[in-house]
Amino acid sequence: AQSVTQPDIHITVSEGASLELRCNYSYGATPYLFWYVQSPGQGLQLLLKYFSGDTLVQGIKGFEAEFKRSQSSFNLRKPSVHWSDAAEYFCAVGSTDKLIFGTGTRLQVFP
Amino acid sequence: DAMVIQNPRYQVTQFGKPVTLSCSQTLNHNVMYWYQQKSSQAPKLLFHYYDKDFNNEADTPDNFQSRRPNTSFCFLDIRSPGLGDAAMYLCATSRGSVDEQYFGPGTRLTVT
Numbered sequence: 001a002q003s004v005t006q007p008d009i010h011i012t013v014s015e016g017a018s019l020e021l022r023c024n025y026s027y028g029a030t031p032y033l034f035w036y037v038q039s040p041g042q043g044l045q046l047l048l049k050y051f052s053g054d055t056l057v058q059g060i061k062g063f064e065a066e067f068k069r070s071q072s073s074f075n076l077r078k079p080s081v082h083w084s085d086a087a088e089y090f091c092a093v094g095s096t097d098k099l100i101f102g103t104g105t106r107l108q109v110f111p
Numbered sequence: 112d113a114m115v116i117q118n119p120r121y122q123v124t125q126f127g128k129p130v131t132l133s134c135s136q137t138l139n140h141n142v143m144y145w146y147q148q149k150s151s152q153a154p155k156l157l158f159h160y161y162d163k164d165f166n167n168e169a170d171t172p173d174n175f176q177s178r179r180p181n182t183s184f185c186f187l188d189i190r191s192p193g194l195g196d197a198a199m200y201l202c203a204t205s206r207g208s209v210d211e212q213y214f215g216p217g218t219r220l221t222v223t
Contacts, residue, residue, distance in 0.1 A: 032209050043115075043201055043214035044154070090153060097166065097208040098144075101153040 002027045002095050006102035013081050014110050021076040021105050023091030032094030033074040035065055038104075039087045047089075050074060061085070083109045114138050115215035117202050123221045124192050132187040132218045134202030142208060143185040145177060146201040148217070154201055160185060161208060189220075197222045 005024045013019055025031055032051050036044040048059025055067040065076045074091060086109045092099040116135045124130040134143065142161050146154035158167045160179045174196070176188040189196055199219050203212040 034211060036214075041199075041217070041219070043117075043216045044203075044212075045214070046211050049211050094209040097142075097161065098156055098159065099212060103153050104151075106151075 002093055002100050004091050004093050004100055004102035006089075006091055006105050008105045009103070010106045010108065012108040012110060015083050016080050019076075019078045019081045019085070019107070021089050021091075021107070023074045023076065023102060024072050025074065025091075025093045026072065027093050027095075031074075033065075033067060034092045034094065034099065035059065035063070035074075035076050036090045036092060037061075037087045038090065044090065047076070081107075081109055083111060085109055115202055115204055115213050117200075117215035117218050119218060120216060121219045121221075123223060124189075125223055126194065127191045130189050130192055130220070132189075132200050132202075132220070134185045134187070134215055135183050136204045136213075137183070138204055138206075138213060139182060140204035140206050140213070141182075142205045142210075143179060144203040144205075144212065145175075145185070145187050146203065147196075148199045148201055157187070192220070192222045194222050196220065 003026045034049045035047040038044045047063045048057045050057045050067045057065050063078050089105045091102040118133045144159040145157045148154045157171045174190050179185045199217045201217045202215040205212045
């Protein structure tokens with residue numbers, strides 16, 4: 001069965017530090033992968049997606065993610081975190097007709 | 112500019128009193144989704160429409176129903192809300208079945 005695992009429930013970083021959020025997936029075919037961000041009380045906003053091609057994907061707000069088939073991973077990175085990046089981050093894999101979400105990682109940013 | 116609109120943003124209903132949540136889209140997307148999200152959890156898919164075809168998730172309670180009268184609008188009906196149905200309800204749309212989804216801002220439902 002398809003599944004997505006985000007091992008880190010909560011991450012705290014200092015403003016200006018680098019960030020990596022982990023995502024591992026289980027999917028039989030070539031996956032369609034997504035990262036979404038959710039600010040408190042808001043809907044989800046797409047940061048980036050991977051369908052095929054270049055395994056390093058650039059997204060909005062300075063985020064990037066790298067698809068590694070051998071590790072079944074799609075980790076999200078940002079070289080320098082801003083206080084406004086504090087939010088909940090969800091990794092998802094596209095199945096036949098739906099998205100399967102991970103449980104999310106809450107990012108806290110200290111000044 | 113708004114692409115997926117949800118009304119109301121906040122809804123309070125009484126235990127057992129039917130409630131309807133609304134979603135509209137200006138994207139002309141084929142697929143519309145309803146999710147339930149409880150605090151600190153991932154969104155849980157309730158059902159979706161591909162055009163007029165309704166697809167219910169196996170574990171969605173019968174208490175939850177949906178209507179899609181046209182391409183632009185989709186409604187979530189909760190026939191007899193219980194305290195456990197208090198949650199954020201998110202509507203999303205996509206062009207096709209494995210495309211990226213565009214989410215609305217959500218409706219926060221409180222059951223008293």
